[in-house]
Amino acid sequence: MKILVIGSGGREHTLVWKLKQCATVSRLYCAPGNPGIAALGECVPIQVDQIKALRDFALEKQVDLTVVGPEVPLTLGIVDEFRQVGLQIIGPDAKAAQLEGSKSYAKDFMVKYGIPTGRYEKAHTMEEALYLLQDFSLPVVIKADGLAAGKGVLICQTPDEARQAVVDILVNQVFGEAGSHLVIEEFLEGIETSVLCFVDGETILPMASSQDHKRIGDGDTGPNTGGMGTYSPNRVYTNAMARQVKEKILIPTLRGIQQEKMDFRGILFVGLMITHEGPKVLEYNVRFGDPETQVVMPRLKTDLCKVFSQMLNRNLSRLQLEWKPEVAVCAVLASGGYPGDYATGIPISGLEEVAEDILVFHAGTGMKEEQLVTAGGRVLNVTALAPTVDEAREKVYNAVERITFEGKTYRRDIGLT
Template sequence: MKVLVIGGGGREHALVWKLAQSPKVSHVYCAPGNAGIAQMAECVSLDVNDFAALAEFAKREHIGLTVVGPEDPLLNGIVDFFEEQGLAIFGPKKEAALLEGSKTFAKDIMEKYNIPTGAYRSFTKYEEALAYVRKQGAPIVIKADGLAAGKGVTVAFTLEEAEEALRSMMVEDVFSGAGSRVVIEEYLAGEEMTLLSFVDGETVIPMVPSQDHKPVFNDDKGPNTGGMGTYSPVPHMDDSIVQQAIDTIVLPTARAMVAEGRPFRGILYTGLMITEKGPKVIEYNARFGDPETQVVLPRLASDLADIFLAAVEGKLSECQVEWKSDAAVCVVMSSEGYPGSYPKGREIAGLPANTDDVVVFHAGTAERDGHTVTNGGRVLGVTAMGNDLHEAQRRAYETVQHISFEGAHYRTDIGAKALRKAEHNKR
């Protein structure tokens, strides 16, 4: 079977890498791909939102399965388009992908179906939003309602920060329309956890949990990014907490979407805050997370192509999904200036060959004159496996030390929180 992966980032590299391991998959294409993906798949210069060209390619090459990585084409209706053409495609339809496309829609679903989340209000008028923020005080969370590439969230610890976030979203329009409506939420204290799930209507198969690191600097300082690194498992989160999240959040969300006449089929990303009162939803995404995918898929023992095909055929309930006991740590190397403006075209040196223990997933790279160069804010995701988190973390950072490009930045504390808690629990 031939497979087409749509997208060109670190998440898509991980998807290509895992799908290529399937004995059922004879050839992998990726549109548009990147320099790293090109080493293990055939890259096709097609835009992720050019549905007609993508569908024509899928027909011409007899693609047996298309897998959608990024959110934009999902929200623009690529799954609807492909299915109308009789093409097998994995991902939620447009009306189900709205769980990610509109924070207001998502919060309204949670409120209607009693899914635990923070209190919220939604606004389209700047003056009303500003008055509400001033009344509530800080800390408080300001979110652009629409897609903002993982950067449309401000956790404001002062009123000044909250007002600046509102002004930039609603007045200055820094997110090109995504902030014309904002959701203002109560600040939830606790620790974050990500739970990805394979979903087919009311059938839910949760994956192993992971923990992302959004702020750009160590100790969770600085502005939010798309993610500076992640690890899995999350050993200090008890299994009972994970099960509680499945029972009170993930399953009810899948059932709610069916009840709303928008059955969800694809990957449901649930961003959670583990509070004193249990898990609560911070956000939903309608696809694999980036960089969570880079630590979750290396731990998957089952055939990913089998799982995707079962979901597309409405047979996910027949799947048995197995996981490895190994730990995985991913350290993101980013460009100078990210998540603000950043340079491109800087040559990357020291890239190692992938091994069973270490894989370097390319997020923002390109090929130029025979050299691999930077081509995005997040450039590489260095993922290492180990018997435990300590070993995986050591291997990841040893690999990072050998890779260089001008202005390279990375956090040095990915996984440290879990290791500190493990050390504390030993005492």
């Protein structure tokens, strides 16, 4: 079987690594890929938003299955485009992709189908937003409505911060078209949990839980990022909590997908806040999380190709996922200055000194004159499995110390909160 993975980050490196283990896979392509992925498959110089070029490549190479990593091609309708020409692809159609592509659409969906979430309001102008803000307590969450690479969520502690957030999004357009309008949400207190689910339109099959650490600094300080590290399973996500989430959130979400006549054969990411009132949905994503995938996939014992096959045939109900008992921890190594401005092209060294049982997934790397260099904000994802969180953390941070590049930034508290 020939498989094409779309994307170039740590999530895609993890997926390629996992798919490489499938007995049925004969050829792996990744568009555009990265140097880490190049060691496992063939990287193809097509960008993730070049939908027709990706479609034509899949047809030319007679690709049997395409797996979409990032959200952008999904919102651009790549699934619809591929299925129209008979290509098998993992992901939701363009209609379902709005659950991630528009935060206001997602919040309206949650309310319509009785899914617990925080109170919210939508605003299209600065005047409207400032008026609506008066009804919210501080801190308050202000989000650009569209896709902003995980950075369009601002948690404001003061009235001045809230006003500046509104100005930045709607007037200064710091998130571009994603900020054509915004969503104001009540701030939910609790512990975040990420639950990735396989969905075939008839069954929703949750994976092992994880917890992302989104802020740049230790102790959840500083601005939001695309994610600075994860661990799995999340210690607060008990069996009792999982049953509650399934009943109150996952099943109603599936019902909504069916009622809205979405063709959702792909991955649903449910970002939860476990509050004193119970679990509430912070957001939906419609693809594998990053860096959640980097701890969930290494723990999955079930053949991923088999899961995808059952998903496409709407047979997930016949499948029971198996998981390794070990805990997985992942620390993200980022460029200095991230999530703001940062330099690229900085040489990376020390990977050869990392222990063999450590998984290092490339996120933002490139090659310059045969030297591995930084090429993004989040550079490398260092993952380890062990019987306990503490043991996994020790393995991860021992490896982190061996990898060096100028400006290297990382959180030291992954798995502690």
